[in-house]
Amino acid sequence: MKYLRMLFDNFTLALLGVVLIATLLPCSGEGAVMFGWLTNLAIGLLFFLHGAKLSREAIIAGAGHWRLHLVVFSCTFVLFPLLGLAFKPLFVPLVGNELYLGVLYLCALPATVQSAIAFTSLARGNVPAAICSAAASSLLGIFLTPLLVMLLLGADGDTGSGLDAVLKITLQLLVPFVAGQIARRWIGDWVKRNARWLKVVDQGSILLVVYTAFSEAVVTGLWHTVSAQHLAGLFAVCGILLAVVLLGTRVLGRALGFSVEDRITILFAGSKKSLATGVPMAQVLFVGSGIGAMILPLMLFHQIQLMVCAVLAQRYASRKDEVEAEVQQAVK
Known part of the structure; x- marks a missing residue:
């Protein structure tokens, strides 16, 4: 049952619904400006809550396992980008240049x-x-x-100037995150007690960013430039990358003992990429109408x-059950 809930969760259905709504009823003009402001506020609140939820005690407790963390970070920030670059000759014909940039962003x-x-x-x-690796990542x-x-x-x-990108990251992501960490001593227990309904804030922020991004992309012709062939190719690309x-993570884990x-x-921990961080960060990093494809x-x-x-x-x-079954069968 837990397995089925992971496959077909309500948030995935909500994401698909938001993309459909943005395709049929995209916001534009003054509505797009209003949603832009709401999105910026939502991103700030999202990272404030991330900062307030991040337990320094959990990080300290798991920080001593540095070899494991180094492998996870290497997979996340080194292996993924290298694969994205190495597979360019294969990926670009499958998805086109625009979606390939989105694959690089994913990496x-x-x-x-x-x-x-x-x-x-x-x-x-x-x-x-x-916990330590994921939080630190x-x-x-x-x-x-x-x-x-x-x-x-x-x-x-289309990221704008380097200085502008750094300023945006600092103001919209880092400052709220640090503020959340500072406020944790006062609101940490409250955040922990209300984690269930605060999850709605997290997911609502992501849905808002997705709607705003896809609305702008649809208005500028996203589904005219992204063909059904490229969408099918994107399934293959994501599957190959994963x-x-x-x-690689399995081989590394065994080889390093x-x-x-x-x-x-x-x-x-080494094979995951964060939707919760990636969607709002794209809104901050990229300008123009390409965010939907990103x-x-x-x-x-x-x-x-x-x-x-x-x-x-x-x-x-189920690995322990399998071993016990083999033992019992051998005894018989």
């Missing part, structure tokens, strides 16, 4: 927090290390992702990673 993002921890827990991996992403975007996309990405990273629990953490690969990759990792987590969770 530059930090790991997701919630699903990495949830899958690690379900698979009976090293949960404290997963989210924090590092505020600094590393804009740098990687400028390195990977270069002149091809498969290679999953294989990590325990089964640590290998599970590396697998799930986040489309991320939205698709997000769902594929949930489906594949749900299956893998279930298999890892």
